[in-house]
Amino acid sequence: MKLNITREWLARWLARADDTTIGAGGSDLQSLKQDVERRTVTPPVLADIPSQLGQAVRFVREQRGWSPEDLARIADVDVRDIILIETSDTPELSPRAAVYLADALGFSRTRLQELARLVQPPREAAPESTPLRFAAISSGTHSVSDDQYEAVRALVAVLAEKEAAD
């Protein structure tokens, strides 16, 4: 950046415009955080993930900048399990893997296990009473809509709330 500011230039403008009242910017922290999040976890990475469980795992993995291998190592689970969770319509998660993954991702163990059970057919869809009935599943477009993105974010937030049983 080249800045060549002369005394004359400054004097000329100060005579016309008092800059001792200057100030700009009223973004609240919340909306700034949302923008930052979308630059970290971009909506397209969530697009082709068929399950809510997969989207939630991928969201946090992207947030932390982890590859599937990183997450596998940190959680001490098989990397094939991670890939399966993010690509399968009906990912299966052993109770052990659920606990280890929950710990690595900062999720509630109970809630992750609950979600893992819900995605396995032929069980019914999430009952109305559970907070885990959030994320809409995207259908093969190359990105997700704002609503879908927010739904995944909300799901991640719910998963991150610890429960008494954890």
Next chain:
Amino acid sequence: MCHLTSQAISTFLAALRAERLARGLDTPAMEHEHWRWREKLAETKSLLAYLTMGVEYDGKPQGMMMLVTDGHFSRLSSKTAIPLVYVEFLAAAPWNLRTVVDRPKYAGVGSVLMRAAIATSMDLEFKGRLALHALPQAEGYYEAIGMVGLGPDAKKHNLKYYEFTSDGAQAFIG
């Protein structure tokens, strides 16, 4: 110009608090979010699109700003997406502000910051195009330097939105 550090922010906030305390003033609710620079710096520090800069003089930080270099487009034209630099926040040190102290120490800090924002926009080949949301007491300044006002923005606490067109920016740096 220098990098914006959290130490500079602490200096600003301490001065602001002291000044407000001395006058028994509360921060207006709308401006409250404006002052949360430290958190905003922390949130964005790993992202290339967020640029921060400061003005230092006499061994002290005198002003600072945060620019967003992508994802923002001119609202003057709805036909095509014309990119510009968005000023996320911009502030002179409290001791340089007429709204905080009776006798501002240095004038010109804001003008230098605006020049730097325009220079950044030119570096990115945005031709000096710039946008920001003005704090109410600063509206007169942005109008005086030739920015185009597009009125209050309901999404930003009703702060007025201003743009520098490339011609306007060119006339300003003249």
